[in-house]
Amino acid sequence: MFSHETTRGKEEKVARIVIAGNWKMHKTIGESVVFASNLRETLADQADLPEIIVAPPFTALHAVSAVISGSSIALAAQNIHEADRGAFTGEISGLMAKEAGCSHVIIGHSERRTLFGETNERINRKLLTALAAGLNPIFCVGETLPEREENRIEEVIEKQLKEGLNNLDDSVISRILVAYEPVWAIGTGKTASPAQAQEVHDFIRSWTAGKYGKDAAEETVILYGGSVTPQNISALMSQPDINGALVGGASLQVESFVEIVKYKSNQGV
Numbered sequence: 001m002f003s004h005e006t007t008r009g010k011e012e013k014v015a016r017i018v019i020a021g022n023w024k025m026h027k028t029i030g031e032s033v034v035f036a037s038n039l040r041e042t043l044a045d046q047a048d049l050p051e052i053i054v055a056p057p058f059t060a061l062h063a064v065s066a067v068i069s070g071s072s073i074a075l076a077a078q079n080i081h082e083a084d085r086g087a088f089t090g091e092i093s094g095l096m097a098k099e100a101g102c103s104h105v106i107i108g109h110s111e112r113r114t115l116f117g118e119t120n121e122r123i124n125r126k127l128l129t130a131l132a133a134g135l136n137p138i139f140c141v142g143e144t145l146p147e148r149e150e151n152r153i154e155e156v157i158e159k160q161l162k163e164g165l166n167n168l169d170d171s172v173i174s175r176i177l178v179a180y181e182p183v184w185a186i187g188t189g190k191t192a193s194p195a196q197a198q199e200v201h202d203f204i205r206s207w208t209a210g211k212y213g214k215d216a217a218e219e220t221v222i223l224y225g226g227s228v229t230p231q232n233i234s235a236l237m238s239q240p241d242i243n244g245a246l247v248g249g250a251s252l253q254v255e256s257f258v259e260i261v262k263y264k265s266n267q268g269v
């Protein structure tokens with residue numbers, strides 16, 4: 001489907017691998033703290049782990065931040081408002097998320113796009129605000145099922161990338177993690193096949209190379225999200241342009257999240 005040249009040899013992967021858990025609107029403060037403590041304890045002394053990020057609900061950010069402080073687990077907010085402060089009842093700013101202990105923020109998740117009407121233009125403003133606040137965005141893109149069936153995947157993803165990354169200083173591209181999340185695979189149990197995911201990841205990397213240069217594209221972390229489980233993570237991670245995963249449902253139990261995080265040691269088991 002994608003006829004463009006790939007940007008690099010398929011045998012080499014960027015060194016960074018990132019596994020992020022998006023808890024959505026799940027877990028109380030107490031449950032979040034228990035989860036984070038268990039995760040920290042379970043992963044202590046484990047070698048060769050990917051970078052790990054958890055994204056609890058806003059209410060639990062500060063408490064989870066205290067629990068994971070000094071560990072290699074990083075904290076993400078699931079959303080921010082595009083303004084730094086103001087009369088925006090019910091919203092929180094990037095600066096507030098940063099102060100609560102976040103190093104990352106998920107921007108443009110498909111649930112924000114579809115349920116809360118977030119446009120590419122608004123997502124762009126949120127990305128710029130996040131970067132200015134010192135947060136590293138996990139920038140989500142992905143097509144719906146009708147868009148896939150109409151063969152519009154490249155067109156949709158390119159528009160999301162182009163408009164979402166508008167006005168971005170080239171030097172900050174290295175701070176952005178792109179998450180390819182086909183909307184039809186999120187929370188549905190229908191995961192993209194490794195080959196389907198790889199095709200789109202390859203397109204994203206090629207687009208990034210065209211816009212920001214080959215070196216920047218090679219460094220860009222591109223996560224796959226959509227019904228990732230301990231069973232399918234290894235096959236997905238065997239693809240050359242998949243640098244990690246954004247996990248929803250399977251990130252809610254320590255056991256399944258740890259199995260995903262430790263996919264390397266489970267290979268061939």
Ligand code: PEP
Pocket residue numbers: 022181185186187188189225226227228246247248249250
């Ligand atoms: C997500 O919410 O980003 C996600 C990928 O969810 P799930 O893993 O449940 O499909």
